[in-house]
Amino acid sequence: MNDKLFPSLAHWGAFSARVAQGRVVACEPFVHDPQPSPLLRSIPAMVHSPLRVAAPSVREGWLRRRDHHRGANERYVEVSWDEALSLVGDEITRVRAEFGSKGIFGGSQGWSSAGRFHHARSQVRRFLFSGGGCVDQCSNYSWGAAHYLLPHVIGSHLPVTGKITQWSNIVDNTRLLIALGGLALKNAQVTSGGAGDHSTLGWLRACAERNIDVLVVSPDRMDAPAIARPRWLGIRPNTDTAFMLGMAHTLATENLHDKAFLARYCEGYERFEAYLLGHSDGTPKSAQWASAICGIDADQIRHIARKAAVSRTLITCAWSLQRADHGEQPYWMAVTLAAMLGQIGLPGGGVAFGHGSMNGAGYPRREGLGFPEMPLGTNPLDFAIPAARMGDLLTRPGETFEFNGKQLTYPTIQMIYWAGGNPFHHHQDLNRLAEGFRRPQTVVVQEAWWTPLARHADIVLPATTMLERNDIGGSTRDKYIFAMHQAIAPVGLARNDVDILRELAARLGHEAAFTEGRDESGWLHHLYEGARTAANRVDVALPEFDEFWSRGYVELPGPDKEFVLFDSFRADPETHRLGTPSGRIEIFSEAIDRFGYADCPGHACWIEPREWAGAAMAEQYPLHLVSSQPADKLHSQHDPGPVSRSTKVAGRTRVRMNPVDASRRGLAAGDLVRLFNARGACLGGLQIDEGVREGVVVMPTGAWFDPASDQVLERHGNPNVLTADQGTSRLGQGCSAMTALVEVERWSGEAPAVQVFDPPEVLAA
Ligand SMILES: Nc1nc2c(c(=O)[nH]1)N[C@H]1C(S)=C(S)[C@@H](COP(=O)(O)OP(=O)(O)OC[C@H]3O[C@@H](n4cnc5c(=O)[nH]c(N)nc54)[C@H](O)[C@@H]3O)O[C@H]1N2
Numbered sequence: 001m002n003d004k005l006f007p008s009l010a011h012w013g014a015f016s017a018r019v020a021q022g023r024v025v026a027c028e029p030f031v032h033d034p035q036p037s038p039l040l041r042s043i044p045a046m047v048h049s050p051l052r053v054a055a056p057s058v059r060e061g062w063l064r065r066r067d068h069h070r071g072a073n074e075r076y077v078e079v080s081w082d083e084a085l086s087l088v089g090d091e092i093t094r095v096r097a098e099f100g101s102k103g104i105f106g107g108s109q110g111w112s113s114a115g116r117f118h119h120a121r122s123q124v125r126r127f128l129f130s131g132g133g134c135v136d137q138c139s140n141y142s143w144g145a146a147h148y149l150l151p152h153v154i155g156s157h158l159p160v161t162g163k164i165t166q167w168s169n170i171v172d173n174t175r176l177l178i179a180l181g182g183l184a185l186k187n188a189q190v191t192s193g194g195a196g197d198h199s200t201l202g203w204l205r206a207c208a209e210r211n212i213d214v215l216v217v218s219p220d221r222m223d224a225p226a227i228a229r230p231r232w233l234g235i236r237p238n239t240d241t242a243f244m245l246g247m248a249h250t251l252a253t254e255n256l257h258d259k260a261f262l263a264r265y266c267e268g269y270e271r272f273e274a275y276l277l278g279h280s281d282g283t284p285k286s287a288q289w290a291s292a293i294c295g296i297d298a299d300q301i302r303h304i305a306r307k308a309a310v311s312r313t314l315i316t317c318a319w320s321l322q323r324a325d326h327g328e329q330p331y332w333m334a335v336t337l338a339a340m341l342g343q344i345g346l347p348g349g350g351v352a353f354g355h356g357s358m359n360g361a362g363y364p365r366r367e368g369l370g371f372p373e374m375p376l377g378t379n380p381l382d383f384a385i386p387a388a389r390m391g392d393l394l395t396r397p398g399e400t401f402e403f404n405g406k407q408l409t410y411p412t413i414q415m416i417y418w419a420g421g422n423p424f425h426h427h428q429d430l431n432r433l434a435e436g437f438r439r440p441q442t443v444v445v446q447e448a449w450w451t452p453l454a455r456h457a458d459i460v461l462p463a464t465t466m467l468e469r470n471d472i473g474g475s476t477r478d479k480y481i482f483a484m485h486q487a488i489a490p491v492g493l494a495r496n497d498v499d500i501l502r503e504l505a506a507r508l509g510h511e512a513a514f515t516e517g518r519d520e521s522g523w524l525h526h527l528y529e530g531a532r533t534a535a536n537r538v539d540v541a542l543p544e545f546d547e548f549w550s551r552g553y554v555e556l557p558g559p560d561k562e563f564v565l566f567d568s569f570r571a572d573p574e575t576h577r578l579g580t581p582s583g584r585i586e587i588f589s590e591a592i593d594r595f596g597y598a599d600c601p602g603h604a605c606w607i608e609p610r611e612w613a614g615a616a617m618a619e620q621y622p623l624h625l626v627s628s629q630p631a632d633k634l635h636s637q638h639d640p641g642p643v644s645r646s647t648k649v650a651g652r653t654r655v656r657m658n659p660v661d662a663s664r665r666g667l668a669a670g671d672l673v674r675l676f677n678a679r680g681a682c683l684g685g686l687q688i689d690e691g692v693r694e695g696v697v698v699m700p701t702g703a704w705f706d707p708a709s710d711q712v713l714e715r716h717g718n719p720n721v722l723t724a725d726q727g728t729s730r731l732g733q734g735c736s737a738m739t740a741l742v743e744v745e746r747w748s749g750e751a752p753a754v755q756v757f758d759p760p761e762v763l764a765a
């Protein structure tokens, strides 16, 4: 066989594509990766999938009548590239002329591919910005609440991006590791921008070897991998703030809190303490009080607090905690609790975010080392909505809302342009989103596959995958820069996103601003040289481009000194002031207090989520839905691939439930079940698991949205027909997907077939 190997990179790992007779036949993991992800196995089937968009396609109803009827099961007509680009170019020109740039929604949230030059979302925003601007999106679905809270409290949001105390430092120093939301290995498969070094498993093993007391607090025991020899506390979802308040109360009443640390490094502890002890509202937040809310025994809460006070303790919070109603509160409370323990800035102590959320969180790059990233330019419109508020944008034009101390108004969107994301994966309350998607005049999508988003578009432009183009990849959370070699010719009539946009820019008269005079090769050299120059400045020599390209990767040295979050602030808080107004940790924030938000007051506090076990609504919908990240894919990417398909039960997403809840409903393993609430309903395949806390069901995200035409039932198991589309609070306006109540029953009728894995009807040109 005359197979050839081509180095490449996905968010879930570096690999080499094996190509025979012009087809990708296998993906071989990067040789230096200690723990390659099994997700690589889906790539060949997906690249050559019958679900690839073969040619530019226009929805028949839009082409003939300009109708807005965007459903999930529409018919398309193939057109030539020239006709497709004329239609798109004319629409952009018309909408800009009639409504201005604020008529175009181009935030295009989504992970796209790992390559940094062909990163679709970056390119589409560059294109729209250089052509006059668009309504953009700020922050993301991952950590929206933290993004806007943490600068008020600790002066920066950077710790939530992965700049946190290094794993090696934890292994050497921590004695008690409290992981709220856990350390799930499923999540460690992925790093945004690509992972060459899957290291989390090794770090968890090292924790066990050092006899670190790893305490996983989560509704799902899967978040407590056995390799770390953890203890598991099955908490009620969305109640971590109460749990930590109970610990804080124990510290304060037993005089175990570090008064010297609070006085020197923090602002406003007294205001918080008045609340904690119940002086300001009559309710002491005792361990007993906390236990009734979070479902963890009061003695256990007290015991953990006492142990934390005498051990080197690190509290690390998964990002999921803040992807919930009032998601700002658990993060603020974790900082407050860590401040009371007085170990912030010490090796292996204090507070951190996301060690269990993504590979490489806790592996910061050496200070000063750059990585290849496309410049976006600036948006002339200078307007962005918080990422997760797009449902409101589309359904509430003209409405004013509050966001981190500002008032913004949703404009009326006439045109949506998307490349590199899937809102029918990532957004909440998808039935509402589908309604919002019918409002604009035109929806343009660049996609490689007939995803649920492509099926809701008027004009679908077929894009190449990473194996059909040359690129360069890397992440601040990984130690490599990777060359990505084109392995095969574009499939069907697919074009590179950047080439589609360049030709449109040429037709619209801003090609030079879009390309800056560089083609693919020019940009790859430019991006690599940027990283090389930055490295040179910190005395790290990287090889010339040609050597890098033929070797396929370069390895960058790790930090020269172990990274410990806030160590310099601790050493000298006057010189290394935090970026908060006081320069210190703000346990009470004047700035937030002045906003006057009842849903995010001036210090951390327990506010009941609108949906949780303690809500009145729980009588009708008694199960808390946890829609966590899927183990078998990245979001909705490659859901039709073999890895994802092999995990489905009865052809639908697996939903896990405690045996007590199952027997109460007369349900058995393998049953086809219907999950429902007032917002929607979907099918799932039942798995019974005593590692799921009673009162909770776990349905991971990622199933391609497959509504029956009446929209009453989603057939495939997409939990976002059940989640609520509401901001975390007026402060962060983040995604609050983890706050949803549902009921589950056996599906007794005939099982409706899943249809989203069949391509839509497409008429030849
Ligand atoms: N219920 C619930 N919902 C959630 C979450 C949750 O925890 N619970 N988590 C949220 C989070 S944290 C996130 S980050 C989001 C993720 O949401 P998204 O990032 O929108 O999800 P993806 O499935 O990664 O979408 C990427 C899309 O880009 C396409 N694509 C890949 N490469 C290319 C390319 O080169 N060119 C083009 N044009 N397209 C390409 C893929 O086919 C795919 O359709 O979901 C959010 N939604």
Ligand SMILES: Nc1nc2c(c(=O)[nH]1)N[C@H]1C(S)=C(S)[C@@H](COP(=O)(O)OP(=O)(O)OC[C@H]3O[C@@H](n4cnc5c(=O)[nH]c(N)nc54)[C@H](O)[C@@H]3O)O[C@H]1N2
Pocket: 141, 142, 143, 180, 181, 182, 184, 186, 187, 188, 189, 190, 217, 218, 219, 220, 223, 235, 236, 237, 238, 239, 240, 318, 319, 320, 321, 323, 324, 356, 357, 358, 626, 627, 628, 629, 630, 631, 632, 633, 634, 635, 738
């Ligand atoms: N395999 C894979 N890995 C991924 C991704 C993927 O799609 N697939 N997505 C990546 C992305 S974009 C992101 S943002 C990160 C997200 O990282 P996280 O937000 O940390 O990931 P999740 O899986 O949503 O949540 C982690 C765990 O938190 C638990 N949990 C949920 N609610 C609560 C709660 O109220 N309290 C407590 N204590 N625990 C709770 C759930 O059981 C869940 O397994 O993951 C990344 N990693």
Ligand SMILES: [Mo]
Pocket: 141, 142, 143
């Ligand atoms: Mo995310």
